[in-house]
Amino acid sequence: MESTAADAMPDDTDLNPQEPETEQSPADAGVQQEAEASTPELNAVVELALKDLKERHDALEKEISELAQRKQQLERELKTNFAGQSDAIARRVKGFQEYLGGALGDLVQSVENLELVVQPMVVQPSPLDQQADSNGAASGSEGPAAPAAAVADTFRPDEDLIRAALERFLKQPDVYADPWNLRRSIDARDTALLEDWFFNQGGRGAQPSRGSRPRNILASAALVSIIGELYGDQFQCLVLAGGPERLGEWRRGLQDALGLGREDFGPSSGIVLFERPEALVERADRLEERGEVPLILIDAAERSVEIPVLQFPLWLAFAAGPGERLDDDDLL
Numbered sequence: 001m002e003s004t005a006a007d008a009m010p011d012d013t014d015l016n017p018q019e020p021e022t023e024q025s026p027a028d029a030g031v032q033q034e035a036e037a038s039t040p041e042l043n044a045v046v047e048l049a050l051k052d053l054k055e056r057h058d059a060l061e062k063e064i065s066e067l068a069q070r071k072q073q074l075e076r077e078l079k080t081n082f083a084g085q086s087d088a089i090a091r092r093v094k095g096f097q098e099y100l101g102g103a104l105g106d107l108v109q110s111v112e113n114l115e116l117v118v119q120p121m122v123v124q125p126s127p128l129d130q131q132a133d134s135n136g137a138a139s140g141s142e143g144p145a146a147p148a149a150a151v152a153d154t155f156r157p158d159e160d161l162i163r164a165a166l167e168r169f170l171k172q173p174d175v176y177a178d179p180w181n182l183r184r185s186i187d188a189r190d191t192a193l194l195e196d197w198f199f200n201q202g203g204r205g206a207q208p209s210r211g212s213r214p215r216n217i218l219a220s221a222a223l224v225s226i227i228g229e230l231y232g233d234q235f236q237c238l239v240l241a242g243g244p245e246r247l248g249e250w251r252r253g254l255q256d257a258l259g260l261g262r263e264d265f266g267p268s269s270g271i272v273l274f275e276r277p278e279a280l281v282e283r284a285d286r287l288e289e290r291g292e293v294p295l296i297l298i299d300a301a302e303r304s305v306e307i308p309v310l311q312f313p314l315w316l317a318f319a320a321g322p323g324e325r326l327d328d329d330d331l332l
């Protein structure tokens with residue numbers, strides 16, 4: 001009996017069977033070792049990339065902050081320095097832009113015509129001085145008054161043509177007139193100014209300003225149109241206005257009133273613009289040497305007429321009133 005029971009009892013090995021061990025191939029073991037070995041290197045690369053991104057992020061934030069501060073500073077400067085002055089600055093910039101095109105040409109022409117030997121300048125006495133001498137003479141003879149009368153009669157032979165042109169300018173403007181002919185209309189005060197300049201001053205003298213630069217330019221355009229009929233291509237208009245913005249107004253006004261183009265303004269063209277009287281006098285001298293006639297127009301902003309200008313046969317200076325001169329000085 002005992003032996004039978006002993007035979008029926010299984011041994012320890014049979015009661016706790018062991019699971020079979022899984023064998024790992026050499027290839028799998030190599031991959032695992034490589035992954036374990038590459039993990040620190042990958043972490044280092046990620047940390048380096050994150051560090052670089054953080055540095056770039058900080059740099060961008062710093063640059064954005066600086067730009068924001070610069071923007072605020074510019075806004076403050078704009079509000080402080082340019083409030084209420086935008087119109088005046090725009091006029092100056094526009095006038096300088098238009099004047100600059102002709103200014104460089106004038107400079108080139110002056111350099112080309114530069115003389116090594118300075119020619120003496122001969123200043124002829126003004127007709128006004130001659131008239132003053134004749135009035136101050138003690139003699140009652142009519143001889144001393146003859147020069148002034150001769151100057152006043154300079155345009156008498158062409159009086160009919162001049163008065164007909166002035167009457168024509170009072171009518172409706174001829175917007176399709178040929179270039180160098182007035183395309184705008186003037187009023188009776190403009191014609192009175194020009195009649196006095198032609199027939200009483202003999203084409204040399206100052207006249208009261210018409211109250212604004214555009215009105216003076218319009219009267220000057222009528223004068224240029226008439227002088228063009230009398231002298232043809234044998235004259236050149238010289239405009240003196242000490243400032244780019246003023247010369248820009250003269251260029252635009254004459255261009256519009258006479259139907260001119262940009263090619264009509266320059267050293268070799270019909271109208272030349274000057275900032276300095278010395279350059280204008282030099283140009284007028286050269287025109288007379290060639291047998292041509294300079295017509296000099298002086299802006300109302302000029303406070304005086306240079307003595308050398310008085311020697312030329314045709315010049316018109318506009319004398320500004322106190323209010324007009326004050327308004328012009330405000331733009332300086």
